[in-house]
Amino acid sequence: MNSNEPAVEWSVVPSGIGPLLLAATGTGLVSVIFHAGPAVRERALGQLRTRLGAEPVEVPGSARLAGPIRQLAAYFAGGLREFTLELDWSLTSGFHREVLRELASGVPYGTVVGYGDLAARVGQPGAAQAVGAAMGSNPLPVVVPCHRVVESDGGLGGFGGGLETKRQLLALEGVLPQPLF
Known part of the structure:
Protein backbone atom coordinates (compact mmCIF):
# COMPACT_ATOMS: atom_id res chain seq x y z
CA MET A 1 0.00 0.00 0.00
CA ALA A 77 -30.06 -5.96 -10.95
CA GLY A 78 -30.40 -9.77 -11.02
CA GLY A 79 -27.34 -10.34 -13.19
CA LEU A 80 -24.81 -11.65 -10.65
CA ARG A 81 -25.17 -14.89 -8.73
CA GLU A 82 -21.69 -15.26 -7.23
CA PHE A 83 -19.39 -12.59 -5.84
CA THR A 84 -15.72 -12.83 -6.82
CA LEU A 85 -14.27 -10.19 -4.51
CA GLU A 86 -11.16 -10.09 -2.40
CA LEU A 87 -12.38 -10.07 1.22
CA ASP A 88 -10.65 -8.84 4.36
CA TRP A 89 -11.76 -11.20 7.15
CA SER A 90 -10.05 -9.21 9.93
CA LEU A 91 -13.35 -8.21 11.62
CA THR A 92 -14.17 -11.83 12.43
CA SER A 93 -12.22 -14.75 13.84
CA GLY A 94 -12.40 -18.28 15.23
CA PHE A 95 -15.67 -20.17 14.92
CA HIS A 96 -17.47 -17.16 13.45
CA ARG A 97 -14.93 -16.84 10.64
CA GLU A 98 -15.05 -20.58 9.95
CA VAL A 99 -18.86 -20.50 9.69
CA LEU A 100 -18.88 -17.39 7.50
CA ARG A 101 -16.28 -18.85 5.12
CA GLU A 102 -18.35 -22.04 4.79
CA LEU A 103 -21.44 -19.95 4.13
CA ALA A 104 -19.65 -17.88 1.47
CA SER A 105 -18.31 -20.92 -0.38
CA GLY A 106 -20.98 -23.55 0.27
CA VAL A 107 -24.44 -21.96 0.08
CA PRO A 108 -25.06 -20.79 -3.49
CA TYR A 109 -27.42 -18.16 -4.82
CA GLY A 110 -31.07 -19.18 -4.65
CA THR A 111 -30.61 -21.74 -1.87
CA VAL A 112 -30.95 -21.69 1.91
CA VAL A 113 -29.40 -23.65 4.76
CA GLY A 114 -30.55 -24.20 8.33
CA TYR A 115 -28.55 -22.90 11.28
CA GLY A 116 -28.04 -26.48 12.53
CA ASP A 117 -27.05 -27.75 9.09
CA LEU A 118 -24.45 -25.02 8.78
CA ALA A 119 -23.13 -25.89 12.26
CA ALA A 120 -22.79 -29.54 11.17
CA ARG A 121 -20.90 -28.51 8.03
CA VAL A 122 -18.16 -26.97 10.18
CA GLY A 123 -18.02 -30.01 12.46
CA GLN A 124 -20.09 -28.57 15.35
CA PRO A 125 -23.53 -30.18 14.94
CA GLY A 126 -24.86 -28.86 18.26
CA ALA A 127 -23.86 -25.26 17.64
CA ALA A 128 -26.93 -23.83 15.86
CA GLN A 129 -27.16 -20.91 18.32
CA ALA A 130 -23.47 -20.14 17.84
CA VAL A 131 -24.10 -20.10 14.08
CA GLY A 132 -26.86 -17.57 14.73
CA ALA A 133 -24.38 -15.42 16.64
CA ALA A 134 -21.91 -15.68 13.74
CA MET A 135 -24.63 -14.54 11.32
CA GLY A 136 -25.47 -11.60 13.60
CA SER A 137 -21.86 -10.47 13.65
CA ASN A 138 -21.23 -10.95 9.90
CA PRO A 139 -19.25 -7.89 8.78
CA LEU A 140 -19.93 -8.63 5.09
CA PRO A 141 -23.68 -9.27 4.66
CA VAL A 142 -25.03 -9.82 1.15
CA VAL A 143 -21.52 -10.70 -0.10
CA VAL A 144 -21.24 -13.35 2.64
CA PRO A 145 -24.91 -14.33 2.36
CA CYS A 146 -26.19 -14.65 5.93
CA HIS A 147 -29.69 -13.96 4.54
CA ARG A 148 -29.57 -17.55 3.19
CA VAL A 149 -29.52 -19.04 6.71
CA VAL A 150 -32.99 -19.96 7.99
CA GLU A 151 -34.65 -21.92 10.79
CA SER A 152 -35.09 -25.66 10.32
CA ASP A 153 -38.89 -25.29 10.58
CA GLY A 154 -38.91 -22.93 7.61
CA GLY A 155 -38.97 -19.69 9.62
CA LEU A 156 -36.77 -16.83 8.46
CA GLY A 157 -34.81 -16.57 11.71
CA GLY A 158 -33.20 -13.27 12.61
CA PHE A 159 -31.33 -10.78 10.48
CA GLY A 160 -29.17 -7.82 11.37
CA GLY A 161 -30.58 -5.78 8.49
CA GLY A 162 -34.16 -6.50 9.58
CA LEU A 163 -36.53 -9.24 8.48
CA GLU A 164 -37.99 -7.16 5.63
CA THR A 165 -34.48 -6.79 4.18
CA LYS A 166 -33.94 -10.55 4.51
CA ARG A 167 -37.26 -11.18 2.74
CA GLN A 168 -36.26 -8.80 -0.07
CA LEU A 169 -32.89 -10.54 -0.57
CA LEU A 170 -34.48 -14.00 -0.58
CA ALA A 171 -37.14 -12.80 -3.04
CA LEU A 172 -34.43 -11.33 -5.29
CA GLU A 173 -32.79 -14.78 -5.35
CA GLY A 174 -36.10 -16.53 -6.05
CA VAL A 175 -36.31 -18.33 -2.70
CA LEU A 176 -39.42 -16.38 -1.66
CA PRO A 177 -42.09 -14.91 -3.92
CA GLN A 178 -41.80 -11.23 -4.81
CA PRO A 179 -44.25 -9.11 -2.83
CA LEU A 180 -47.46 -8.25 -4.70
CA PHE A 181 -47.05 -4.52 -3.94
Whole structure:
Protein backbone atom coordinates (compact mmCIF):
# COMPACT_ATOMS: atom_id res chain seq x y z
CA MET A 1 0.00 0.00 0.00
CA ASN A 2 1.21 3.46 -0.88
CA SER A 3 1.88 5.43 2.31
CA ASN A 4 -0.40 8.19 0.97
CA GLU A 5 -3.36 5.81 0.64
CA PRO A 6 -5.74 5.57 3.59
CA ALA A 7 -5.79 2.22 5.41
CA VAL A 8 -9.62 2.10 5.21
CA GLU A 9 -11.60 3.62 2.35
CA TRP A 10 -15.38 3.87 2.40
CA SER A 11 -18.34 4.99 0.34
CA VAL A 12 -22.12 4.86 0.57
CA VAL A 13 -23.84 3.38 -2.46
CA PRO A 14 -27.50 2.89 -3.37
CA SER A 15 -28.88 -0.64 -3.56
CA GLY A 16 -32.15 -2.48 -3.97
CA ILE A 17 -32.44 -2.57 -0.16
CA GLY A 18 -31.41 1.00 0.59
CA PRO A 19 -28.04 2.72 1.04
CA LEU A 20 -25.08 0.46 1.85
CA LEU A 21 -21.83 1.64 3.42
CA LEU A 22 -18.94 -0.28 1.89
CA ALA A 23 -15.47 -0.21 3.43
CA ALA A 24 -12.26 -1.74 2.09
CA THR A 25 -8.66 -2.11 3.17
CA GLY A 26 -5.67 -2.92 0.98
CA THR A 27 -6.58 -6.60 1.53
CA GLY A 28 -10.17 -6.35 0.29
CA LEU A 29 -13.75 -5.53 1.18
CA VAL A 30 -13.95 -5.46 4.99
CA SER A 31 -17.45 -4.24 5.77
CA VAL A 32 -20.96 -3.86 4.34
CA ILE A 33 -23.41 -1.88 6.47
CA PHE A 34 -27.18 -1.79 5.84
CA HIS A 35 -29.43 1.28 6.05
CA ALA A 36 -26.44 3.65 5.90
CA GLY A 37 -28.17 6.93 6.68
CA PRO A 38 -26.21 9.58 8.64
CA ALA A 39 -26.66 8.10 12.15
CA VAL A 40 -25.87 4.53 11.08
CA ARG A 41 -22.93 5.77 9.01
CA GLU A 42 -21.36 7.66 11.93
CA ARG A 43 -21.76 4.70 14.29
CA ALA A 44 -20.34 2.27 11.70
CA LEU A 45 -17.33 4.49 10.94
CA GLY A 46 -16.63 4.79 14.67
CA GLN A 47 -16.71 1.00 15.03
CA LEU A 48 -14.41 0.56 12.02
CA ARG A 49 -12.02 3.17 13.44
CA THR A 50 -11.88 1.31 16.77
CA ARG A 51 -11.72 -2.24 15.41
CA LEU A 52 -9.25 -1.59 12.58
CA GLY A 53 -7.14 1.02 14.38
CA ALA A 54 -7.26 3.40 11.42
CA GLU A 55 -9.28 6.41 10.35
CA PRO A 56 -11.77 5.45 7.62
CA VAL A 57 -11.58 7.94 4.74
CA GLU A 58 -14.31 8.59 2.20
CA VAL A 59 -12.70 8.25 -1.22
CA PRO A 60 -14.93 9.18 -4.17
CA GLY A 61 -14.14 6.88 -7.07
CA SER A 62 -12.10 4.56 -4.82
CA ALA A 63 -10.32 1.92 -6.89
CA ARG A 64 -10.60 -0.46 -3.92
CA LEU A 65 -14.37 -0.14 -3.94
CA ALA A 66 -14.92 -0.19 -7.72
CA GLY A 67 -15.23 -3.99 -7.88
CA PRO A 68 -17.56 -4.31 -4.88
CA ILE A 69 -19.75 -1.44 -6.16
CA ARG A 70 -19.94 -2.97 -9.65
CA GLN A 71 -20.68 -6.49 -8.37
CA LEU A 72 -23.31 -5.35 -5.84
CA ALA A 73 -25.07 -3.32 -8.55
CA ALA A 74 -25.09 -6.39 -10.82
CA TYR A 75 -26.39 -8.57 -7.96
CA PHE A 76 -29.28 -6.20 -7.21
CA ALA A 77 -30.06 -5.96 -10.95
CA GLY A 78 -30.40 -9.77 -11.02
CA GLY A 79 -27.34 -10.34 -13.19
CA LEU A 80 -24.81 -11.65 -10.65
CA ARG A 81 -25.17 -14.89 -8.73
CA GLU A 82 -21.69 -15.26 -7.23
CA PHE A 83 -19.39 -12.59 -5.84
CA THR A 84 -15.72 -12.83 -6.82
CA LEU A 85 -14.27 -10.19 -4.51
CA GLU A 86 -11.16 -10.09 -2.40
CA LEU A 87 -12.38 -10.07 1.22
CA ASP A 88 -10.65 -8.84 4.36
CA TRP A 89 -11.76 -11.20 7.15
CA SER A 90 -10.05 -9.21 9.93
CA LEU A 91 -13.35 -8.21 11.62
CA THR A 92 -14.17 -11.83 12.43
CA SER A 93 -12.22 -14.75 13.84
CA GLY A 94 -12.40 -18.28 15.23
CA PHE A 95 -15.67 -20.17 14.92
CA HIS A 96 -17.47 -17.16 13.45
CA ARG A 97 -14.93 -16.84 10.64
CA GLU A 98 -15.05 -20.58 9.95
CA VAL A 99 -18.86 -20.50 9.69
CA LEU A 100 -18.88 -17.39 7.50
CA ARG A 101 -16.28 -18.85 5.12
CA GLU A 102 -18.35 -22.04 4.79
CA LEU A 103 -21.44 -19.95 4.13
CA ALA A 104 -19.65 -17.88 1.47
CA SER A 105 -18.31 -20.92 -0.38
CA GLY A 106 -20.98 -23.55 0.27
CA VAL A 107 -24.44 -21.96 0.08
CA PRO A 108 -25.06 -20.79 -3.49
CA TYR A 109 -27.42 -18.16 -4.82
CA GLY A 110 -31.07 -19.18 -4.65
CA THR A 111 -30.61 -21.74 -1.87
CA VAL A 112 -30.95 -21.69 1.91
CA VAL A 113 -29.40 -23.65 4.76
CA GLY A 114 -30.55 -24.20 8.33
CA TYR A 115 -28.55 -22.90 11.28
CA GLY A 116 -28.04 -26.48 12.53
CA ASP A 117 -27.05 -27.75 9.09
CA LEU A 118 -24.45 -25.02 8.78
CA ALA A 119 -23.13 -25.89 12.26
CA ALA A 120 -22.79 -29.54 11.17
CA ARG A 121 -20.90 -28.51 8.03
CA VAL A 122 -18.16 -26.97 10.18
CA GLY A 123 -18.02 -30.01 12.46
CA GLN A 124 -20.09 -28.57 15.35
CA PRO A 125 -23.53 -30.18 14.94
CA GLY A 126 -24.86 -28.86 18.26
CA ALA A 127 -23.86 -25.26 17.64
CA ALA A 128 -26.93 -23.83 15.86
CA GLN A 129 -27.16 -20.91 18.32
CA ALA A 130 -23.47 -20.14 17.84
CA VAL A 131 -24.10 -20.10 14.08
CA GLY A 132 -26.86 -17.57 14.73
CA ALA A 133 -24.38 -15.42 16.64
CA ALA A 134 -21.91 -15.68 13.74
CA MET A 135 -24.63 -14.54 11.32
CA GLY A 136 -25.47 -11.60 13.60
CA SER A 137 -21.86 -10.47 13.65
CA ASN A 138 -21.23 -10.95 9.90
CA PRO A 139 -19.25 -7.89 8.78
CA LEU A 140 -19.93 -8.63 5.09
CA PRO A 141 -23.68 -9.27 4.66
CA VAL A 142 -25.03 -9.82 1.15
CA VAL A 143 -21.52 -10.70 -0.10
CA VAL A 144 -21.24 -13.35 2.64
CA PRO A 145 -24.91 -14.33 2.36
CA CYS A 146 -26.19 -14.65 5.93
CA HIS A 147 -29.69 -13.96 4.54
CA ARG A 148 -29.57 -17.55 3.19
CA VAL A 149 -29.52 -19.04 6.71
CA VAL A 150 -32.99 -19.96 7.99
CA GLU A 151 -34.65 -21.92 10.79
CA SER A 152 -35.09 -25.66 10.32
CA ASP A 153 -38.89 -25.29 10.58
CA GLY A 154 -38.91 -22.93 7.61
CA GLY A 155 -38.97 -19.69 9.62
CA LEU A 156 -36.77 -16.83 8.46
CA GLY A 157 -34.81 -16.57 11.71
CA GLY A 158 -33.20 -13.27 12.61
CA PHE A 159 -31.33 -10.78 10.48
CA GLY A 160 -29.17 -7.82 11.37
CA GLY A 161 -30.58 -5.78 8.49
CA GLY A 162 -34.16 -6.50 9.58
CA LEU A 163 -36.53 -9.24 8.48
CA GLU A 164 -37.99 -7.16 5.63
CA THR A 165 -34.48 -6.79 4.18
CA LYS A 166 -33.94 -10.55 4.51
CA ARG A 167 -37.26 -11.18 2.74
CA GLN A 168 -36.26 -8.80 -0.07
CA LEU A 169 -32.89 -10.54 -0.57
CA LEU A 170 -34.48 -14.00 -0.58
CA ALA A 171 -37.14 -12.80 -3.04
CA LEU A 172 -34.43 -11.33 -5.29
CA GLU A 173 -32.79 -14.78 -5.35
CA GLY A 174 -36.10 -16.53 -6.05
CA VAL A 175 -36.31 -18.33 -2.70
CA LEU A 176 -39.42 -16.38 -1.66
CA PRO A 177 -42.09 -14.91 -3.92
CA GLN A 178 -41.80 -11.23 -4.81
CA PRO A 179 -44.25 -9.11 -2.83
CA LEU A 180 -47.46 -8.25 -4.70
CA PHE A 181 -47.05 -4.52 -3.94
